[in-house]
């Protein structure tokens with residue numbers, strides 16, 4: 001197969017676009033896709049201070065790298081969630097990457113800074129570790145961004161992630177989630193920072209290729225807590241549909257954003273936002289869910 | 300395993316309801332489900348003249364049988380679509396069933412009565428046989444019902460069919476189809492008959508069990524044209540989700556009907572209905588799509 005752009009020997013074939021690329025032209029395609037997403041969805045502009053959340057995995061490492069190369073003003077944040085060896089190795093990968101390139105990096109450690117241990121809280125509350133992890137991450141994304149004067153938080157969610165989330169929301173017809181799922185979540189309060197997903201049209205495989213072609217180190221394992229999560233089943237099912245009909249995933253997501261999503265906007269309730277009595281962050285209750293986790297883990 | 304109802308030895312386990320039944324109690328469950336659907340969805344009442352469409356397959360044979368046993372005033376209609384041996388064998392099954400029980404049956408033959416041949420038209424128009432078959436069936440359902448004074452047409456669509464159709468409509472976010480998908484399609488014009496699907500909460504497997512427990516003969520093969528249809532892929536995918544999380548299919552469909560569907564009602568366009576210049580049936584064009592098929596197959 002030949003590269004669509006330069007006719008040289010191709011190394012990757014992207015079936016849903018019916019396009020093959022050599023390494024160089026793939027990277028050109030990749031940069032373009034990300035930049036197009038950022039501009040078309042009005043995610044942020046050159047000069048704005050962006051906080052990019054990195055886990056050490058292929059998607060967020062690709063995002064961090066491409067935003068730097070495309071000339072955006074990016075600071076990375078890594079959250080050490082205290083998940084044993086997985087957390088230690090991923091922190092090291094992120095630190096090495098930043099050090100080699102002299103890039104700004106903020107490290108948060110939930111055990112050292114807040115005394116939070118996901119495993120313990122999960123058992124105490126009989127809630128899944130993933131839901132506790134989600135609460136903690138959402139809180140820190142916003143807090144670190146606000147404290148540091150960032151306008152926007154960027155995460156590495158890819159097409160596979162977004163399509164799987166959409167399938168889950170659709171199988172249960174969760175109207176509120178369907179109303180809110182989007183590549184850009186605008187700020188709805190002066191103390192809530194905008195959230196964006198610049199890789200939402202790129203697949204796991206494309207992010208992996210980007211990482212490999214650039215020789216960037218990353219942590220191969222998924223978080224050990226994610227094993228058996230329904231998102232993995234949804235990805236399998238979507239991969240099966242994609243195999244039989246290439247483009248299904250992207251059509252599902254893009255058609256939702258263009259045609260489906262608007263129908264659910266009437267269920268977006270006006271939330272009564274106030275400030276947490278302990279930490280001052282925005283919440284809908286007296287004490288925010290993060291501060292409640294901190295209280296519980298010390299009781 | 301023991302029967303949930305009579306504690307006798309169970310012969311079937313229905314995982315999504317976490318219920319096992321003996322043969323008798325399963326039939327009790329089945330009759331109840333169908334009757335509950337008919338009443339809750341206001342499909343039709345005792346004494347109304349119902350036209351039930353039968354293909355000789357397990358679903359429509361089960362519907363025909365259960366409506367008769369539940370005391371509804373039912374006439375069956377079989378359409379011979381001229382699909383070789385498949386059509387001949389299925390007609391025989393339907394005729395034998397009616398004869399043995401002295402039940403009213405209307406037979407339509409599209410080749411003999413209208414000169415229509417699906418294979419030929421499909422090639423001529425480069426349209427899939429299934430889409431042509433759909434046009435012909437929809438037309439005849441309505442025409443035969445109107446001519447015979449039936450208030451309602453009932454079809455054997457089951458939970459698997461409806462969930463697969465919903466998945467297809469959702470993967471492409473087809474707003475118009477999502478607005479219309481329902482177990483009851485009310486009449487929107489004096490010359491359009493109401494359509495209902497009394498088995499929409501029962502699975503293929505439950506219909507098959509009903510047929511086997513009652514010793515009813517049916518045609519095992521699917522229509523040969525259906526091979527490779529996307530509905531089969533959607534059913535596979537839904538079965539995989541169901542296996543990991545029993546009840547997924549029914550939740551997907553019922554939550555859609557209760558929570559999802561209403562959001563799409565704003566896209567139901569008011570159609571400009573007129574009467575076909577050739578046959579007088581309701582259509583949106585000068586000549587209805589059935590009469591155009593007849594013209595094409597004679598040209």
Ligand SMILES: [Zn+2]
Pocket residue numbers: 003004005006007008021022023024025026
């Ligand atoms: Zn090239």
Ligand SMILES: [Zn+2]
Pocket residue numbers: 276277278279280281287288289290291292
């Ligand atoms: Zn707080």
Ligand SMILES: [Zn+2]
Pocket residue numbers: 302303304305306307320321322323324325
């Ligand atoms: Zn029993």
Ligand SMILES: [Zn+2]
Pocket residue numbers: 575576577578579580586587588589590591
């Ligand atoms: Zn006509």
